[in-house]
Amino acid sequence: MEFSDVVRRRRMVRRYLPEGVPDHVLRRVVEAGRRGPSAGFSQGQSFVVVTDPGVRREIAALAGEDAYVAKGFQPWVSEAPAHVVVCTSEQDYRDRYRAPDKLGPRTELDWPVPFWYVDAGCSLMLLxxxxxxxxxAAGFLALKSYEGLRELLGIPAHVQPIGIVTIGxxxxxxRSGSLDRGRRPAAEVVHHDHWGA
Ligand SMILES: Cc1cc2nc3c(=O)[nH]c(=O)nc-3n(C[C@H](O)[C@H](O)[C@H](O)COP(=O)(O)O)c2cc1C
Structure with missing residues (x-):
């Protein structure tokens, strides 16, 4: 598919057909996530791929699917045939930037921007x-708390899940009510040579 078509067609899809995603296809999608850029090539991102229906139902419960359905939406998370939980590790970045070819062992960066989340966003977009x-199609949802998910999937304490990609x-x-806002016009968000110009 043309890249411009992929970008144009992408939208968060919140309902899927029951058929599963073939393993080799799912592997290619996850491989794309792994190809993301990372600051200092820290590569702090990791992925938990979930296809087991029971585990998907438990993730749906953690995501509050019952309340979502009660509002008139269709079941989303439990019925998505594949989930990819995108995770990031702040520690991997702190360790990497203390390496001799970066800042060295005695320097701690001020981290004006938390690169571990920037890079997780890049991986998410690639997925x-x-x-x-x-x-x-794919959708992304964030949870209010990740403790339950961490426990369910055995995600270690130094690894932070950033949300769940559903695929199918x-x-x-x-459609989400958020879309009623419309996309902000380019003139409002793109600046040339100077903010406001
Ligand atoms: C960081 C992030 C968190 C999001 N969390 C949720 C979520 O919890 N539930 C949901 O329905 N959509 C979620 N979305 C999807 C946005 O609502 C969606 O991207 C936005 O409305 C624009 O729609 P589109 O992506 O289909 O173009 C999230 C998106 C991002 C980037």
Whole structure:
């Protein structure tokens, strides 16, 4: 698929057909996530791929799917045939930047921007786009708390899940109310040579 089509077609899909995603396809999507850039090539991102229906139901419960359905939406998380929990490790970045070819062991960066989240966002975007490129669809949801998910999946304390990517064949879904806001016009968000110009 043309890159511009992949970008244009990508949207958060919140309902899927029951058919599973073939293993080799899912592997390619996850591989795309692994190809993301990372500050200092720290590569602090990790991925928990979940296809087991029971575990997916438990993740859906942690995501509050019952309350979501009670609001008139279709079940999203429990019925998505594959989940990828995207994780990041702040410690990996702190360790990497103390390496001799970076700042050295005695320097602690002020971290004006937490690169571990920047890079997790890059990986997340690659997963979303790769799913579209495979003729699938993907959605992303964040949880209010990650303690339950951490316990369920055995994610270690130094690893922070940033959210869950759902992947599958798209089914017609109810659009998110957030979309009523519309996309902000370029004139408002793109500046040339100077802010406001
Ligand atoms: C960091 C982040 C967190 C999000 N969390 C949720 C979420 O918890 N539930 C949800 O339905 N959508 C979530 N979204 C999806 C946004 O609502 C969606 O990207 C936005 O409305 C624009 O729609 P589009 O991505 O389909 O173009 C999240 C998106 C991002 C980037």
């Amino acid at each position: 979303l786009l790769a799913a579209v490129d495979e003729g699938l 064949r798209p089914a017609p879904d109810r």
